[in-house]
Amino acid sequence: MRKKLVAGNWKMNGSLKENEALLKTLVQRQLQFNQLQTAVIPPFPYLSQTQQQLHTSTILWGAQDVSVESKAGAFTGEVSASMLLDFGCHFVIVGHSERRQRHQETDQVVALKAKVCIENGLRPIVCIGESLGEREKGETLSVLYRQIDAVLNALDVDHIQRLVLAYEPIWAIGTGKSATIEQVQEVHQALRQRVAAVDWVAASALNILYGGSVKPANALELMSLPDVDGALVGGASLVAEDFMAIIQAAAVSAAG
Numbered sequence: 001m002r003k004k005l006v007a008g009n010w011k012m013n014g015s016l017k018e019n020e021a022l023l024k025t026l027v028q029r030q031l032q033f034n035q036l037q038t039a040v041i042p043p044f045p046y047l048s049q050t051q052q053q054l055h056t057s058t059i060l061w062g063a064q065d066v067s068v069e070s071k072a073g074a075f076t077g078e079v080s081a082s083m084l085l086d087f088g089c090h091f092v093i094v095g096h097s098e099r100r101q102r103h104q105e106t107d108q109v110v111a112l113k114a115k116v117c118i119e120n121g122l123r124p125i126v127c128i129g130e131s132l133g134e135r136e137k138g139e140t141l142s143v144l145y146r147q148i149d150a151v152l153n154a155l156d157v158d159h160i161q162r163l164v165l166a167y168e169p170i171w172a173i174g175t176g177k178s179a180t181i182e183q184v185q186e187v188h189q190a191l192r193q194r195v196a197a198v199d200w201v202a203a204s205a206l207n208i209l210y211g212g213s214v215k216p217a218n219a220l221e222l223m224s225l226p227d228v229d230g231a232l233v234g235g236a237s238l239v240a241e242d243f244m245a246i247i248q249a250a251a252v253s254a255a256g
């Protein structure tokens with residue numbers, strides 16, 4: 001049985017004051033379920049604050065990016081995997097479409113970042129997703145296979161089990177318009193089969209999250225799909241009540 005994961009990607013949001021209140025509420029209301037992991041992913045400057053507020057809780061945390069460089073050096077603006085470990089990070093989001101689009105991150109760079117994470121004991125949450133144009137042209141699976149194959153080719157086979165995948169259709173991010181449950185299940189099943197062709201055991205244990213306008217109203221039906229193992233939540237993770245409701249939905253689907 002795969003443990004579901006609900007992670008909140010804060011993107012470039014938050015302040016010391018706002019985070020304190022949000023994290024405090026999450027800790028007070030944290031739900032303990034055997035079949036569920038929860039995490040928050042704040043911007044780099046707030047990792048220390050997050051660590052201080054969460055270290056005695058069951059909620060994990062992570063970072064939104066990592067350098068491909070493992071060793072310290074002259075890399076202005078970069079943050080290494082070992083620095084993230086210093087702040088207790090468990091996860092790192094890599095290849096988010098906002099970074100692929102705005103920072104020209106290629107499939108190869110994303111694959112290298114995933115590899116650096118795993119080699120340093122971090123779990124990469126590798127985001128993949130098609131644009132609306134690609135979906136309309138019937139290219140969804142070929143785009144996703146290109147993105148995932150780059151990562152699978154870069155990793156040792158016995159490292160694949162450390163991966164977390166997040167399917168985030170670009171057209172569903174921040175739009176309020178989630179993919180339909182049929183679209184999500186079709187893609188997640190295809191992704192699991194793609195991984196299974198390389199490592200069947202890792203594929204059956206692989207966490208494949210869905211992301212893109214997940215909210216309390218649609219979380220239960222999305223989380224109940226057989227190949228959906230949790231959610232990567234953007235906007236709704238900034239509102240304690242909404243994030244808790246999504247976690248609760250994931251817990252209900254895990255129990256059911």
Ligand code: 13P
Pocket residue numbers: 009096168172173174175176211212213214232233234235236
């Ligand atoms: P929204 O939940 O705001 O659509 O964002 C999804 C996302 O990009 C999570 O990484």
